[in-house]
Amino acid sequence: AQTVTQSQPEMSVQEAETVTLSCTYDTSESDYYLFWYKQPPSRQMILVIRQEAYKQQNATENRFSVNFQKAAKSFSLKISDSQLGDAAMYFCAYRASGNTPLVFGKGTRLSVIA
Amino acid sequence: DAMVIQNPRYQVTQFGKPVTLSCSQTLNHNVMYWYQQKSSQAPKLLFHYYDKDFNNEADTPDNFQSRRPNTSFCFLDIRSPGLGDAAMYLCATSRGRDQPQHFGDGTRLSIL
Numbered sequence: 566a567q568t569v570t571q572s573q574p575e576m577s578v579q580e581a582e583t584v585t586l587s588c589t590y591d592t593s594e595s596d597y598y599l600f601w602y603k604q605p606p607s608r609q610m611i612l613v614i615r616q617e618a619y620k621q622q623n624a625t626e627n628r629f630s631v632n633f634q635k636a637a638k639s640f641s642l643k644i645s646d647s648q649l650g651d652a653a654m655y656f657c658a659y660r661a662s663g664n665t666p667l668v669f670g671k672g673t674r675l676s677v678i679a
Numbered sequence: 680d681a682m683v684i685q686n687p688r689y690q691v692t693q694f695g696k697p698v699t700l701s702c703s704q705t706l707n708h709n710v711m712y713w714y715q716q717k718s719s720q721a722p723k724l725l726f727h728y729y730d731k732d733f734n735n736e737a738d739t740p741d742n743f744q745s746r747r748p749n750t751s752f753c754f755l756d757i758r759s760p761g762l763g764d765a766a767m768y769l770c771a772t773s774r775g776r777d778q779p780q781h782f783g784d785g786t787r788l789s790i791l
Contacts, residue, residue: 600779609683610722610769610782656721664729664776666736669721 567592569659571670578647579678585632586642586673588657594618596662599633599640604672605653613655616640644675652677682706683783685770691789692760700755700786702770710776711753713745714769716785722769728753729776757788765790 568591578584590599597618604610616624616633623631628645644651657670684703692698702711710729714722726735728747742764744756757764767787771780 598777602782609784610771612779612781615779662777664734666724666727667780669723671721672719 567594567659567661567668569657569668569670571655571657571673573673574671575674575676577676577678578644578651580647580649582647583643583645584647584675586644586655586657586675588640588642588670590638590640590657590659592638592659592661594661598660598662599631600658600660600667601629601631601640601642602656602658602669603651603653604656605650610656614642647677649677649679651675683770683772683781685768685783685786687786688784689787689789691791692757693791694762695759698757698760698788700757700768700770700788702753702755702783703751704772704781705751706772706774706781707750708772708774708778708781709750710773710778711747712771712773712780713743713753713755714771715764716767716769718766725755760788760790762790764788 570589599616601613602610603613614626630643632641654672656672658667660667712727713725716722725739746754767785769785770783773780
């Protein structure tokens, strides 16, 4: 069974600094997708960034970028120039291609310090 | 311009009293999902609909049922809620199973 591990239950970062959230996963599939979702307190979960496993290039969305290491099964999220609005729970998620469910990690709670 | 709408945001019910949570979408997506998220835990998929095709996760209790009367609406029915069913329930949609999911704000269910 696929599993997603986020080894950092909590992280903090100073405003304007850079922080990296870790995620590893376990799968025997070769074709899959990886996601980072952000869930602010009492607000909806939103997709931050998505990576297709067949793409070697790391995905980037403005201040958010990933370091996708397929051989190591690692998918970390880097947030540059952190802002107060980045404070949230961040979930790493995996989904194999086809009719398969999204598997979430346990999340990392990010605090941003002014 | 909310696209996935869950009502109500907070729901309180009594132990054993049936409760229904609702979800609607304006995205015209084919797939609708229901997740259960307990405090400080990851969301857990309960089931999903691809159009009218219902897909239940193997470990979803029989106490949980779902209905999708049309493309826009999907309901989660809990027939006899127990204290362990208190959680946030998240609805999500996607255009296809391979597409990113869009989440609603969730309904926080409390059991008295």
